[in-house]
Amino acid sequence: MIVVVAEQRGGKLNRATWETIAAAQQLSSAAAVPIAVLVPGAQATGVAGEIAAADVQEVVTLEHAALEPYTPDGFTAALQPAIAQLNAAYVLLPHTYQTRDFAPKLAARMDRAIVTDVTAIKKAGAEAAFVRPMFQGKLTADVVPQGPGPHFVTFQIGAYRVDQAKKGASAARVRAITVDADASAIREKPEAPFQQAKQAVDLSQAERIVSVGRGIKEQANIAVAEKLAQALGAEIAASRPICDAGWLPMERQVGSSGQTVAPKLYLALGISGAIQHLVGMKGSSTVVAINKDPDAPIFEIADYGIVGDLFEIVPAIIDAVKG
Amino acid sequence: MATIAFWILFVAGVAAFAVQTATRVRSIAAAPNTFSIDDLPFRINRFLADVVLQRRTIRERPAAGLMHAFVFWGFVVFAGYTTVEFLYGLGIADLTRTSWFEAYRRLLVPFASAVLVGILYLLIRRAIARPVGLGSHVSIESIVIALFIAALMTTFLLTFRLDEATMAGRVNWWTHMLVILAFMALIPASKHFHLVVSPITVFLKSPELGNLPNLDFEKEQVGLETVNDLGSKMRLDAFTCVECGRCQVNCPAWGAGKELNPKTIILQTQQALLAGQGAAKLGEVYSEKVLWQCTTCGACENQCPVGIEHLPILIGSRRGLVSNGDAPAYLGAMYNNLERRSNIWGLGYDQRTKFVQAAGLETFDPAKHDVLVWLGCAGSFDADFQKSLRSLFAILRAKEVRFGVLAKERCNGDPAKRTGNEYMYQELATGNIEDLKTAGVKKIVTSCPHCVKTIGADYAKFGYRVEIVHSSVFVEALLRNERAADGRAALSGSPAPNEVVTYHDPCYLGRYGGVVDEPRALLARFGAEVREPVRNRDNPYCCGAGGGLLFADKEEEPGSRISDVRFKQLQATGAGTVVTACPFCSIMLKGAQASAGAETQFVDLMTFVDGRLRKATA
Numbered sequence: 034m035i036v037v038v039a040e041q042r043g044g045k046l047n048r049a050t051w052e053t054i055a056a057a058q059q060l061s062s063a064a065a066v067p068i069a070v071l072v073p074g075a076q077a078t079g080v081a082g083e084i085a086a087a088d089v090q091e092v093v094t095l096e097h098a099a100l101e102p103y104t105p106d107g108f109t110a111a112l113q114p115a116i117a118q119l120n121a122a123y124v125l126l127p128h129t130y131q132t133r134d135f136a137p138k139l140a141a142r143m144d145r146a147i148v149t150d151v152t153a154i155k156k157a158g159a160e161a162a163f164v165r166p167m168f169q170g171k172l173t174a175d176v177v178p179q180g181p182g183p184h185f186v187t188f189q190i191g192a193y194r195v196d197q198a199k200k201g202a203s204a205a206r207v208r209a210i211t212v213d214a215d216a217s218a219i220r221e222k223p224e225a226p227f228q229q230a231k232q233a234v235d236l237s238q239a240e241r242i243v244s245v246g247r248g249i250k251e252q253a254n255i256a257v258a259e260k261l262a263q264a265l266g267a268e269i270a271a272s273r274p275i276c277d278a279g280w281l282p283m284e285r286q287v288g289s290s291g292q293t294v295a296p297k298l299y300l301a302l303g304i305s306g307a308i309q310h311l312v313g314m315k316g317s318s319t320v321v322a323i324n325k326d327p328d329a330p331i332f333e334i335a336d337y338g339i340v341g342d343l344f345e346i347v348p349a350i351i352d353a354v355k356g
Numbered sequence: 357m358a359t360i361a362f363w364i365l366f367v368a369g370v371a372a373f374a375v376q377t378a379t380r381v382r383s384i385a386a387a388p389n390t391f392s393i394d395d396l397p398f399r400i401n402r403f404l405a406d407v408v409l410q411r412r413t414i415r416e417r418p419a420a421g422l423m424h425a426f427v428f429w430g431f432v433v434f435a436g437y438t439t440v441e442f443l444y445g446l447g448i449a450d451l452t453r454t455s456w457f458e459a460y461r462r463l464l465v466p467f468a469s470a471v472l473v474g475i476l477y478l479l480i481r482r483a484i485a486r487p488v489g490l491g492s493h494v495s496i497e498s499i500v501i502a503l504f505i506a507a508l509m510t511t512f513l514l515t516f517r518l519d520e521a522t523m524a525g526r527v528n529w530w531t532h533m534l535v536i537l538a539f540m541a542l543i544p545a546s547k548h549f550h551l552v553v554s555p556i557t558v559f560l561k562s563p564e565l566g567n568l569p570n571l572d573f574e575k576e577q578v579g580l581e582t583v584n585d586l587g588s589k590m591r592l593d594a595f596t597c598v599e600c601g602r603c604q605v606n607c608p609a610w611g612a613g614k615e616l617n618p619k620t621i622i623l624q625t626q627q628a629l630l631a632g633q634g635a636a637k638l639g640e641v642y643s644e645k646v647l648w649q650c651t652t653c654g655a656c657e658n659q660c661p662v663g664i665e666h667l668p669i670l671i672g673s674r675r676g677l678v679s680n681g682d683a684p685a686y687l688g689a690m691y692n693n694l695e696r697r698s699n700i701w702g703l704g705y706d707q708r709t710k711f712v713q714a715a716g717l718e719t720f721d722p723a724k725h726d727v728l729v730w731l732g733c734a735g736s737f738d739a740d741f742q743k744s745l746r747s748l749f750a751i752l753r754a755k756e757v758r759f760g761v762l763a764k765e766r767c768n769g770d771p772a773k774r775t776g777n778e779y780m781y782q783e784l785a786t787g788n789i790e791d792l793k794t795a796g797v798k799k800i801v802t803s804c805p806h807c808v809k810t811i812g813a814d815y816a817k818f819g820y821r822v823e824i825v826h827s828s829v830f831v832e833a834l835l836r837n838e839r840a841a842d843g844r845a846a847l848s849g850s851p852a853p854n855e856v857v858t859y860h861d862p863c864y865l866g867r868y869g870g871v872v873d874e875p876r877a878l879l880a881r882f883g884a885e886v887r888e889p890v891r892n893r894d895n896p897y898c899c900g901a902g903g904g905l906l907f908a909d910k911e912e913e914p915g916s917r918i919s920d921v922r923f924k925q926l927q928a929t930g931a932g933t934v935v936t937a938c939p940f941c942s943i944m945l946k947g948a949q950a951s952a953g954a955e956t957q958f959v960d961l962m963t964f965v966d967g968r969l970r971k972a973t974a
Contacts, residue, residue, distance in 0.1 A: 169696055247950050274950035289907055290686075307950075308738040309906075309943060312701045330739030 035061055036121040036183070037070045038112065039084060040129055042103075044076035046083055049127035049190050054087050055197035056154060056188050057125050063156045069093055069119055070205075073112065074100045081207045088201040093119065094209045099216040102223050105135040109142055110214040116143070118210055121183035128187040140185045146178035147185035152192040165189075234268070234284045241267035241298040244287055244314070245275050248303015248324060248343060252280040258302055261347050264354040270294065272310045288313035302343050306331030323347070359447040362533070366446060369537030376544035377552075380595045383629050390569075390587030390668075391560055398563045407555045412661040416602055416895075420481055423474035427505065430471030431551070437464060437512075438536060445533055464512070472509045475502050489601020489619075497546050504542075507535050550598040550662050557596040558663035560589055565654045565868050566667040570817050571675065571778040579675020579776060583641060584634040586625065586669070593664040594625040603656030603666060606891075608898040608922070609649045613915025616649040618656035618666045625669065638673040639682065647673050648684055651918065652774045652903035653863040655895060671903075674776025686907045687775055694780055698766035698787075699733045700907075705764065708736035712761060715742075715749060720760030722796035727759045730811070730824070732804035733767050734939030740946075741803075741939040744960035748803055748827050751966050754973075755834050759801070762791055770806040773814060775904035785810075789820045800824040803962060805864035805871075805938045806902075813868075826865055828937055828961055832874040835881065835965075857884045857964075858931035860922070860945065861896035862938035870894060875937055875961055882968035887929040897922050901940035923948035926956070933957045935964055 037057045040047040050070075057068045067090035072081045077094035085092050095115050099107035112135075116124055126132045128150050140147035153164040155175055162175040163186055178184035236242060243262040249255060255269075262269045269285060276286040287294055288310040295316030302323050304310060311334060314320070322335035323343045332338040339346055393399065405411040410428060414421030440457060443449045451457055479502040481487065483494055511532035518525040543549050550557075571577040580586060586594075603618035604610055610617050621642055628641050639647065647670060656666040677683060683691070693702030708731065720728045729748070734741040752759050769784035788811070792800075802808060805826060812824040859879060865871045872893040879886050891897035900918030923945050926934050934956055936942040942958060949956050959967075 247953075272950075273947055274953070277951035278953065305740075307740065307943060307946060308701060308734070309947070311739075312703070315703065328743070333739035 034090075034119050034121050035064075035066050035068045035123045035125060036116060036119050037068060037089075038124060038126045038132075039070050039072045039080065040127055040131060041072060041074055041077065041080045044079045046080045047127065047129060048195055049129055049188075050084070051087075051195040051198045052190065052193040053125050053127045053188050054084070054089065055193040055195070055199075056151075056186075057123075058088060058197075058199055059154050059193075060123065060125070060161055063154070063161060064122075066122055067091075069121075071095060071112075071115060071119065073097075073108070073115070074103075078207075082204075085204040085207050086200050087205065088199040089205050091206045091208065094207065095212065096209070097212060097214055097216070099214045099219060102226075103131065104219050104221040104223060105138050106219040106221055107214075107216065108135040109139045110216070110218060111212055112139055113142060114212040114214065115210060116183060118212070124183050124185045126185070126187045128189050132187050136185060136187055143183075145183060145185060146180055147187070148176045148178055149187045150189050151176075151186055152189050234282075236268055236270055236285065236287065236292045236294045239268040239270075239294065239296050241265050241300075242270050242287075242294055242296045242314075242317075243267045243300045243302065244270040244272065244304060245281070245302050246272040246304030246310075247274050248305075249275065249280075250303075252278070254344070255280055257344065257347050261300070261302075261351050261354075264351045265298070265300070267296075267298070267300070272304050272307070301331050301335070302347065304331050305329045306334070359445070362445045363447075365534065365537055366442070369540045372541035373544060379630070380544065380549075380591075384588050384591045384595075387586060387588040387591050390589045392562065393560070395563045399559055402561075402563075403555070403559050406558050406661065406663075410661075412659070416606075416659060420478065423477040426470040426474035427478070430467045430474070430509075433464060433467050434512075436460060441529075441533065461515075465516075468509045468512050472506060472513075475505045475509070478502060479506070487601075489605040491599065491601065495547075495599075497542070498548075501539070501542065501546065501548050504535050504539050508532060508539075511535070547597065547599045550596050553592065553596045554598065554662035557592055560592065561663035561665060564813055565658055566652065566671070567665065568668060568671055568773065568814070570782065573779065573782075578679035579677075579778065580638055580669070580672035581676035581680070582634065582638060583625075583628045583636050585638075585672075585676070586629070589665065590625065590669050590672075591629055593669075594622055594629055596662050597622045597626065597664060598662050599623070600661065602659040602661065603664070606655040606659045606895065608651060608653055608655065608900065608918045609915075611897065612900075612918045612921045614646075614649045615643070615914070616646045618670075621646075621666060621669060622664060639677055642673060644677060644682060647677065648908075649905075650903050651863075651898045651900060651905050653896075653898035654867050655863075655898070658867055659895065671774060671776055675778050676776070678776040678778075683775065683777070684908070687777075687904055690771060690904065690907045691777055691780060694767055694772060694784065698784065699737060700767055700771055701733065701737050703737045705736075708765070711736065711742055715746060717749070718760045719763050720795050720797060722798070725758045725760040727757065727799045727801050727830075728792075728795070728797045729759050729761050730768075730800050730802035730804070730807055731761060731765060732802060732807045732939070734804060734943075735802075736765060738939060738943070741942065741960070744803060744939070744942075744962050747960070747963040747966035748801075748831070751831055751834075751962065751969060752801075754969060755838065757834070762795060762797075764791065768804075768807045768810040769814075770810040771904050771906070773810065774902065785815055785818060789815055789818055792822060793820070797822060801827055801830045803827040803937070803939070803960070805862045805869060806940065809864045809868045826869065826871055826874075826937070828865070828875045828878060829871055831962065831965060832878050835878070855884045855933065856887055856931045857933040857935050857959075858887045858889050858926050858929040859892075859935045859961075860889065860899070860926055860937075860941055861892055861894075862936070862941050863896055863898050863902060865937055866892075866894050866896050875935070878961060878965055879935060882965065882972075884935075884964070887931045889925045889929050891925065897925060899938075899941040899944040901944045906940055906943065917948065919944040919948040920951065923952060923954075923956075927952075927954060933959055935959055935961055937961045 035057050037053050039050040061068050070084050070089055070092045073095045081092045081094045097111045099111045126136055148163045151163040151165050155162040160177050162177045164173050164175055167174050243258050245258045259269055270287045271281045271285050275281050276283050289312050293313050297318045299314050299317035299320045306329055320335045321337045322331040323339045323346050327340045410425040413424050440451045444452050482498055511528050514528050518528050601619055607618050624641055628636055650670045690700055693700055735745045766784045766787050769781040772781040808824050808826050876886055899922050946958055
């Protein structure tokens with residue numbers, strides 16, 4: 034059995050679970066082993082119903098006092114017998130913060146191999162090989178876990194897409210299992226979870242960003258950039274001087290003293306590209322720069338550069354996008 | 357009878373002095389020894405200039421400084437007089453009737469008058485004018501001491517009017533002597549202790565500004581964590597402080613309205629030592645927040661007239677914090693960049709390679725090249741600063757200087773060193789030293805003043821010595837020697853001032869490096885009229901980038917940004933162009949300019965020179 038450990042909190046499924054199900058489906062088709070999704074924690078039933086739509090053999094819920102609230106000791110104590118019950122050959126998990134917290138402990142407790150942060154599965158001979166980055170991503174390694182199963186594998190977020198997970202013809206069977214685990218052996222006493230004063234805008238998750246620099250000239254012109262952002266379904270952001278001037282709120286500042294972003298598309302309007310700005314957006318997949326100054330440093334890192342007046346170019350782009 | 361009474365008072369005065377002084381001496385003796393007397397000729401020279409000639413006291417505050425010098429010189433020449441009078445009062449020897457003493461006494465009259473003028477000036481300044489650096493309230497003790505000094509001089513001058521045998525004469529003599537004894541009892545606990553210790557402190561001050569010996573990890577050194585860790589020189593500094601506030605008024609953080617005040621740091625040290633709070637954490641004695649506001653510009657230490665070294669305390673305390681994982685979050689990100697990518701930006705070295713190839717640079721080979729050009733983090737990655745480097749390359753090529761670059765560079769380690777991450781600094785430094793040695797480098801030119809200071813002065817602490825100069829020094833010598841060699845006139849022809857510029861001295865070049873004339877000579881050579889901003893040459897006002905603050909969120913509230921303050925000072929010169937000579941000053945000041953929405957132009961010194969050379973040869 035390939036066991037996928039779903040991650041949920043208070044009945045809300047972590048979407049990365051679907052990515053792991055997609056990975057499990059690839060592994061399952063190669064190894065011809067059925068998939069069970071294990072949903073640990075309180076209020077697992079609703080989540081289980083959601084997951085049952087996937088093309089998996091069964092969905093198993095596990096509720097136990099040791100699982101609430103989350104602690105690494107509790108998860109290890111409860112999951113170890115559950116994995117044994119399900120007769121797992123592989124245990125697959127999304128590489129979330131929670132997984133990073135308990136999975137190494139669980140694998141060590143069971144004395145089994147674990148491969149973390151996997152980005153792809155390769156079929157190598159009889160055994161599956163798992164691809165993972167090494168040396169800050171400079172190399173990738175194909176890892177074949179050794180020794181008796183189950184083998185633990187965690188998948189990098191985004192390595193598989195949610196929409197890759199195949200849905201089943203009919204809903205999978207949902208059942209509950211129980212385990213014996215000693216909740217009193219839990220050493221951690223977690224405080225109630227809290228969210229740090231969150232920035233109203235989280236640009237780090239934005240897929241597209243339209244960013245404004247000094248070249249926008251005056252506050253009234255921000256509207257031009259906002260129109261473009263709307264047309265592209267993008268977030269609006271800015272370099273330091275714009276936020277200093279109060280033309281856009283501070284939380285929209287990108288750069289070493291603002292947010293670090295990595296969108297698929299970064300459209301820089303009238304941004305010269307001071308290094309402090311560049312380090313905040315260097316992770317963008319595609320950078321498009323519009324600037325009057327052909328010597329602007331932004332063109333050094335832009336994939337596409339337009340030298341010209343943004344007030345002519347931006348309306349044209351808006352028309353093109355809408356048209 | 358009188359002699360016995362005088363003996364009793366004398367012993368009381370001396371005992372009061374000795375007991376209080378002993379507390380301080382014990383504190384210093386208990387400390388880890390950080391005294392050093394290396395480079396004696398330099399120390400002797402500085403002693404003559406700063407103590408005997410009162411250079412540093414006078415330089416920044418000419419009027420008050422000169423008055424202070426009067427008082428100081430007066431005190432020195434009075435030493436013999438005081439000794440003779442004490443020998444007389446104690447009944448040991450009566451030399452007061454000798455003819456040489458009479459002559460000496462007459463010689464003292466002009467000195468006494470000068471002291472009187474000086475001390476009255478200083479008294480009025482302190483009590484009435486009250487400059488900000490002296491603190492918010494008038495120190496009563498200072499007033500008392502000033503009146504004491506005035507009384508000493510007055511009673512001395514009165515000896516020429518009053519017959520010693522008369523009652524008035526006796527009272528006058530006793531007043532003089534009792535004031536001296538009271539003075540002795542008073543000074544150890546006051547800022548006037550500097551009378552006794554500041555000559556020693558000046559002598560023991562490191563010849564190197566911001567001297568930070570490497571931590572020895574084998575000996576488990578982790579920097580300064582508690583008051584007990586403060587070294588002997590730091591403690592001497594704390595007891596020497598004269599509270600003049602030169603450090604305070606020159607501090608860019610204080611000037612921008614931050615909480616950091618270098619004078620407060622020294623006085624807090626003094627209080628903690630005297631209160632016996634050896635176990636107190638320095639992060640609490642000074643406040644962590646304050647410690648992270650220092651740009652390490654060195655103004656405090658460099659302007660101090662009594663030999664105090666602030667930077668070893670500030671950066672030493674940062675080391676203690678970093679060793680305990682207490683660095684601000686923005687530094688964590690920067691340390692990650694240094695650890696993973698060996699540069700402050702966290703960019704991949706393929707980008708440096710791209711620039712090196714695009715600029716047609718050769719890998720350094722001692723057989724082929726005279727000098728190594730060190731690119732630095734800014735030169736390797738900042739497209740804006742790379743323009744300045746291209747100018748430098750163009751100048752070097754035009755003047756047929758054979759140069760190369762290293763195949764790979766790491767950050768020199770300055771941002772790690774100055775923020776107290778000594779371990780990371782040593783990793784970077786030893787790696788670079790290895791590479792420089794392997795490459796057979798003898799001479800380095802760089803456009804980054806931080807690289808000059810760190811590779812030149814800090815790497816020497818690993819026993820690695822290499823000649824490294826800033827591009828302004830190298831290019832200025834190049835052009836000057838060329839002219840001398842072929843007898844040509846200035847390259848720009850006879851220069852009629854045709855552009856008004858202002859020049860921003862980088863702290864690590866002007867203050868640390870003492871390079872102030874070469875950049876100006878280059879500007880003048882090509883006909884630029886330099887309008888000096890306030891705070892220039894070897895006492896510039898920092899741009900706000902140093903000490904890791906390049907990465908700080910708005911340089912940590914409160915107050916304004918240091919860069920904004922400096923930009924306004926440069927703007928106030930009325931010059932339309934600001935010439936910079938450091939990539940980090942350029943980043944900070946351009947940021948301030950953009951935020952201010954000002955039209956001021958910025959040009960790097962090398963770009964300026966290259967442009968003018970091209971014009972001249974065209």
